Structure formats: C-alpha cells, structure tokens
Amino acid sequence: xxxxxxxxxxxxxxxxxxxxxxxxxxxxxxxxxxxxxxxxxxxxxxxxxxxxxxxxxxxxxxxxxxxxxxxxxxxxxxxxxxxxxxxxxxxxxxxxxxxxxxxxxxxxxxxxxxxxxxxxxxxxxxxxxxxxxxxxxxxxxxxxxxxxxxxxxxxxxxxxxxxxxxxxxxxxxxxxxxxxxxxxxxxxxxxxxxxxxxxxxxxxxxxxxxxxxxxxxxxxxxxxxxxxxxxxxxxxxxxxxxxx
Amino acid sequence: xxxxxxxxxxxxxxxxxxxxxxxxxxxxxxxxxxxxxxxxxxxxxxxxxxxxxxxxxxxxxxxxxxxxxxxxxxxxxxxxxxxxxxxxxxxxxxxxxxxxxxxxxxxxxxxxxxxxxxxxxxxxxxxxxxxxxxxxxxxxxxxxxxxxxxxxxxxxxxxxxxxxxxxxxxxxxxxxxxxxxxxxxxxxxxxxxxxxxxxxxxxxxxxxxxxxxxxxxxxxxxxxxxxxxxxxxxxxxxxxxxxxxxxxxxxxxxxxxxxxxxxxxxxxxxxxxxxxxxx
Numbered sequence: 411x412x413x414x415x416x417x418x419x420x421x422x423x424x425x426x427x428x429x430x431x432x433x434x435x436x437x438x439x440x441x442x443x444x445x446x447x448x449x450x451x452x453x454x455x456x457x458x459x460x461x462x463x464x465x466x467x468x469x470x471x472x473x474x475x476x477x478x479x480x481x482x483x484x485x486x487x488x489x490x491x492x493x494x495x496x497x498x499x500x501x502x503x504x505x506x507x508x509x510x511x512x513x514x515x516x517x518x519x520x521x522x523x524x525x526x527x528x529x530x531x532x533x534x535x536x537x538x539x540x541x542x543x544x545x546x547x548x549x550x551x552x553x554x555x556x557x558x559x560x561x562x563x564x565x566x567x568x569x570x571x572x573x574x575x576x577x578x579x580x581x582x583x584x585x586x587x588x589x590x591x592x593x594x595x596x597x598x599x600x601x602x603x604x605x606x607x608x609x610x611x612x613x614x615x616x617x618x619x620x621x622x623x624x625x626x627x628x629x630x631x632x633x634x635x636x637x638x639x640x641x642x643x644x645x646x647x648x649x650x651x652x653x654x
Numbered sequence: 655x656x657x658x659x660x661x662x663x664x665x666x667x668x669x670x671x672x673x674x675x676x677x678x679x680x681x682x683x684x685x686x687x688x689x690x691x692x693x694x695x696x697x698x699x700x701x702x703x704x705x706x707x708x709x710x711x712x713x714x715x716x717x718x719x720x721x722x723x724x725x726x727x728x729x730x731x732x733x734x735x736x737x738x739x740x741x742x743x744x745x746x747x748x749x750x751x752x753x754x755x756x757x758x759x760x761x762x763x764x765x766x767x768x769x770x771x772x773x774x775x776x777x778x779x780x781x782x783x784x785x786x787x788x789x790x791x792x793x794x795x796x797x798x799x800x801x802x803x804x805x806x807x808x809x810x811x812x813x814x815x816x817x818x819x820x821x822x823x824x825x826x827x828x829x830x831x832x833x834x835x836x837x838x839x840x841x842x843x844x845x846x847x848x849x850x851x852x853x854x855x856x857x858x859x860x861x862x863x864x865x866x867x868x869x870x871x872x873x874x875x876x877x878x879x880x881x882x883x884x885x886x887x888x889x890x891x892x893x894x895x896x897x898x899x900x901x902x903x904x905x906x907x908x909x910x911x912x913x914x915x916x917x918x919x920x921x922x923x924x925x926x927x928x929x930x931x932x933x
Contacts (some may be wrong), residue, residue: 415810437741448694452793454739466869477738477746482789483696483712486827491735491789493746525739527791529710530693 440550
C-alpha cells in the first residue's frame, strides 16, 4: 500500500490555499502575514537601527537577528511560552535562509530585528514563517537581491508531497512511520537553495526529485509573494488624473 | 517616558479644550473589533483590536492534580507575553514588571469576578481538575494594552469549549466536545483611566500613555440572578479588581470617587460593545 490520495484531496504538487496580508503590525517598520491553509505565520521587522549592545556591532554590515516562536495556543498541547531548543534552531536556520539575499553592507553597525510568530500550526510552520519574513523585510524597505520562498516537501509513503500537513507528517503504514519532512527555501532569480533540512528516511535518488519538486513549488509561491508586494505598491500610488 | 516635552505640552493644551489628537472625547474608546477562533487548536481564542492596538489571547485546558487546599476546584493562570514584535520597546527575555503587572490585573478580574465556574471544573475530587491557562500576547502596541488584554481574555473564555477526555482522565488534544467552558453572568470588564495634566482619559494611544503621570484600572462585573440576562444592570455592579500604577503621582479622594462612578458607567457600555462583537 502506498499513499495514493492526499487526505485533503490536493494534487501531490499542490500547496494549500496561500493567503498573504501586508502591514499587519503597524508599529513595525515592515510586517506581513502568510498562511498555508491552517498554518498561519506573522512576521515583523524593526530596523535597521544601531545595534545594542555595542560589542555585537559589525562595522562592515548589519546583523540580522531572527526570532521564531509559536503562540502557546497555536498547537493542540499548550506550548510553554518562551524560547526552546527547537525554536532557537529554527530561528537560526531561518536567519541563514534569508541573509544571502540581504544587502546588509549598506548598514554598518546596525541590527535588523526579525520577529516571527506562528498563530495556528498545522505543519510547515518554518516555511510559512520564512515566506512571511521575506515579505516583511521587503515591506520594511531592506534592500535585497531576491525574494526568498520556502515550502515543505514530504516523502509520504513513497510519494512526494508538496506543503505537508500535520496529518501527513504523522503518516504510518502497519505501525511504521513513513513520513519524511524536507523543508526547502530558494532564492528564485538565480535558483539558489538557502534552506535545506531533512527529518526522516529517504533514498538519495528520491531526495533529488524532492528538491526539484520543492523548487517548482517555491516558484509558484514566489509569484504570490510578488503579487502581494505589487498590490501594496498600487495602494500607495497617487490617484490617476480624471479624464477630461 | 518617551515623549517630547513640547508634544506633551500641546497634548495637555488640547485636552483642556476637550480635544484629543485623534478627535476623540476624553472618555471615548477607539473602534473595537474582536475575531474569535484564531487558532483551531485552542479551546478558545480571540484577536482584539482597539484602534491599532492588537492582542491575541488563547485558552488552553488540561486535566491536572488540584491544589491540596482546594481539591474540588479548577486551576487558573494568566500569562502575558509582550512580544518584541509589538513594539521596539519590548525585548526578549524573562517577563519584566510591565508584563507581570498586566497579567496579574487580568488574572484578578477573571478570578475574583468568578466568570469561570471553578466548582464545575472538578473531574474527580482531590485527583483531577481542569486547569485553565490564559495566554495573552501583545501583537501591536498602540497604547492601552491592559483593557485590550482584558477584553481578549473574556472573549476567549466566553468562546471556549471543553476538550475530549479519555477514561484515564487524559486530554485528547485536538478533539473537542460540544460543551462550553462553564461560565457565569459575572463578566468582568476592565477600564483603565490615565491622568494627563489634570484630566483623565480612557483608551490612550502610546503617545498619550507616555504623557500620562498615573493610571487607575477598574475591573467591574454585573452579576445577575437571572441566568441568561442580556441586559446589564448598573445596580448589580461589583468592582472585582483595582490597580493604581503608571507613575508616582497621587489621587485626591474626590478624584477617586468620580472615577469609581465613571468606571461603572464605562464598563457597562464597553461590555455591551464586547457582547455585540462576540455575537
């Protein structure tokens, strides 16, 4: 038996419904909400501003300081508020996923604070977080060479699935766990991988296909992100002159 | 306080003419918006906007061993996180006094009003009771987080449902029953006055809050004997919590008497608005 039909009826290469909202945190310099179906992330950017404490300043470029966490009630069993080993690691890989496209050398001695919170979790939270973060950084006007997009790819019962849910993450056959989660992020313009993690079991040949499938999905997500940014720009444009 | 003296002076001049920078009256709240059910994994949850101020609140239930001195009653805790995302003034790290004070004011209003019927939260006397965890997150700070947080807590409680539980009293997380969290008619509403110059305002923006020298919070409930009374009767008003804070300024007894009456009046009208938003 293999995983023939997805639990929610999606195609294997289809993401859940993507929703994007810009400027959700007015006090921040930039902010965005990104959701994959029931997984919902918000991100806010403060800065660039002078780094405190001083000994953490870099005279050559700004530092991106990332924090990823989940609201206590975003998951079924209450998560104790505050950082954990898991959230610290994810904050770190998110920083590595985003930094390659940021032109940080424009802001010596500065810090850019990126805050990501998961409001509602149904797997793929770090990918939703990265997508929200890329948009928030763009919204804050941080110069960058590309807009990062991320997606989780699953190898579920030997089927490659895009944007997996919690239910798929827990997939079993005959009591054996047969789900591998592989989150990836791409800088689409030059097609560079910026995030790559794996949790499970997968054959090398399959892994190559997984990455290719993830790449395709990221391209589509990137279009949605760019559209959100374009629509935002429209709102701030001056009204057109009335025809005479 | 992070406000320029010149701005503060102007703000006070405005107030003396009965005006505020955003054209509101002294005791007028900004538009209130409540969204329920923001996390399908929570037993109850709410997102509250007061103008640009935004908080998210969730209720999580668990079956726990009761305290030895109250073996038949549920357990309640309120936790606040002032997320660094909400303001450049908030930092990561252990909770600071502002966040602790906020959680404790909301905790007292919930606990003392008895909006949650704690006696009904006993599963097996002395062995298992329900614990109600209320987590409050500041998402965007534009002043008056206390009232926004209190509104969010009440909204999340009123929308909360009981989770499923198995034979060994273990919670089946992610599975809910149709039963609501048992609540009473004593819904607490918190109104916080801020003193700027010699005037009192409600629902300040960050700028106004920075200009203030003192704040006083009142949590008022209107318990009614009729179980499903929709009307709020000011005659039933009970003050469940009070807190003076926000600076070392003082109050005269005339001032506090005026504030008590105003608090009851304003809590009644705010509670009507909250109920409208929830329904």
